[in-house]
Amino acid sequence: MNTSKKSIQIQKTYEALFALEDVREIFRQSLPSGFNEAEQEQFDGAIARVKGILTDLEAGSGKPACTRVGKLEARTREEEFINIHPIQAAGRLTPEARKALISYGDGYSTCDNCRKPFRLDKISKPPVEEFHQDLARFLNMDQARVVPGARRGFQAVAQSLLEEGDHVVVSSLAHYTEFLAVEVAGGVVREAALNDENVVTAEAVAEKIEASLKESGRLPRLIMIDHFDYQFANEHDVVGIGRVAREYDIPFLYNGAYTVGIKPVDGKQIGADFIVGSGHKSMASAAPSGVLATTDEWAPKIFRTTEMVGDLTGRKFGIKEVENMGCTLMGGTLLTMIASFPRVRERTENWDEEVRKSNYFLEQFLRVSGSRVLSEWPRKHTLTKVDTTNSFDVVARTHKRRGFFFSDELKARGIAGEFAGATRTWKLNTYGLTWEQIKYAADSILEIAEKYGLGIN
């Protein structure tokens, strides 16, 4: 292990990036006609600094300089650690997205060439319009819009469809943002039951629809179900549920926060009226970002344009979509989505391999006697809820660092992202790790178990 060398090199990489940003700033402050004397001096100094840093970076030597940005520490989790954080794994930026952020971080950076009709999804340079079409095709839906997070997609649909007191059938494992979307729209959630395997079946949804009908005298206004839930990442029967939705003629929102961007999603095959995905959760994009896709049938309602007219001026802004509040992601966030997209599209084709890695890791994980997987088994996803109450928590009970002993041990091995201090039930996500990283992480778990005398099968 030579983490200290690597750690210095990572630090130096940041130093070099930051020093180049200082170079860039000199251009920003100077005249188009070129540098004056003071600027040239600044520039020479900054370049000399970058060179010095590069020498250290190459050698992995030198004293790390301060890479704090004001009160912010530079975040090096993804460089220094194998990150198994449950919600961070698939939102990690691609190199392309990081480059796009460097170029397009400034405020309204998408708007250089905004022309009539002045709407984000109509901008052709950068290719925002094309990206919107790509997104719709990617999900096999008719139309798509980017939104500031999946939650804003749920909200747009709920607010478009619901009237006060309307029921929405959700999963008993629904994410809190689905609750909020229903609440902000004046609706009420009705939870479909889980079966013994913690899975929502089409039958459970049908039963809940009937119960809601009996209770309120009318059908629920919307069905909103996660393909994989945030707790166990169990797979729920979205195709069956789509069929039930059609039978009852209730619109169906497919929550793809844990699928869109990592596994193939086919809206038509699912029979979804709405598909919502998360950019920062599963599309290798900066937060807040996401996608809301729908059919040509529903688009006029969900993406309805403003009808408000100024009573005095007669002003109208007819092209602007009410639920999207006009434009949504006017800068860097959108550009990360666009830049990551080719690789994101490609990686969904490798989903089976990601699931294999997840299962391999957990097979090793389960060799520690007393450890359990609470999610369905074998895994169909890379996010998993585990229970180490009878393994690592046994150690924690008498360790002076309590549950933090486990975090300490993981950290010492270059692994991060578990919930620090938690040794009973916790979640992990292996998405995007290489086989080498998977094996390294699995070995680390076994090593820690061995160190503390836990049985290994």
Next chain:
Amino acid sequence: MNTSKKSIQIQKTYEALFALEDVREIFRQSLPSGFNEAEQEQFDGAIARVKGILTDLEAGSGKPACTRVGKLEARTREEEFINIHPIQAAGRLTPEARKALISYGDGYSTCDNCRKPFRLDKISKPPVEEFHQDLARFLNMDQARVVPGARRGFQAVAQSLLEEGDHVVVSSLAHYTEFLAVEVAGGVVREAALNDENVVTAEAVAEKIEASLKESGRLPRLIMIDHFDYQFANEHDVVGIGRVAREYDIPFLYNGAYTVGIKPVDGKQIGADFIVGSGHKSMASAAPSGVLATTDEWAPKIFRTTEMVGDLTGRKFGIKEVENMGCTLMGGTLLTMIASFPRVRERTENWDEEVRKSNYFLEQFLRVSGSRVLSEWPRKHTLTKVDTTNSFDVVARTHKRRGFFFSDELKARGIAGEFAGATRTWKLNTYGLTWEQIKYAADSILEIAEKYGLGIN
């Protein structure tokens, strides 16, 4: 002029930044224990590339390599040009924000240390909670939240306050997002009239309140007024309007999209119940970002927490705020706000100087015979609407490039951000330019006028 050298250097700066991102990616793909042989080779190659680029960067020589990111061209507008775009000027990132984006671009990057009660504004590392307190103090309000754009702040307030058909008094120069916020909340706008100087006075708002009362039988539910509007950036009497709001006991939303982050804003002195600001427009932050601040009196309503209960599971998510849909800016956007904040706070103190620069530029601009300023004069803001129908448009009428001749001439001089092709009425913003840049830009305008034989006074 040596723009080509500068241009190559800018290109090379991007190349170096991008090559360092490739270095960074090698760390991300490798094991905590260090590089394997292939990775070491990759690393050596990447470092050698950076060094080569640096040599070119220093000399301003060499052939620019391709810095496209997939279909995206690297955006170099801020480096290559003096940018006078009306909405981009104050959203340009500080170097600190750019460094923060480099470190914190990944999806849920704010969430490494999210602990109970699991809400963005309670995170202490990075110092998100502290930043929220700073923000509230900065605006002299009691509480603040970050939001994905000012528009989402308007929406949160409108949806919290309005019932179907409620009137909201807005300006006759209200931004379209205010219209949308009222519409999405089921309300109706009622526009206060402008006086002869295109300014909304307290009297005009009082009159509109009375008219609305007469029309609907009850008082408007909300007053929402821009301190400086998006069209002329004229100053509207927000203090007087705040007083009228109190007299009628109607809550007052101060729209600070064109003030918060560039000039001092004191919510208590204004008598505002809500202050909304835009991160990407005026706080040197990535999009979408913004702030919504309020008083302790209104916070329980605007920031109300969820009351939804799962009917089957009994689940509650009590800490999550309904209108914010829980957490809002979970990654890079928020970090740019935090990183820019010290400089943003400082720069508001220099507002008078910014206004002086704006007036100086426009005084020169007006020397071109036939040119007019449509905004109030002298300027109290850096955003201005001008009319060149009787100057540059006269040239455009017979020029084979039509209005684009003007853009061409500006571009040739390293100036961008005017609405390409527009030579009648258009907007510009001098915010943040140095005196040297201001003088250079003013000289350029005069130079173009002279070249085409327009009179100069």
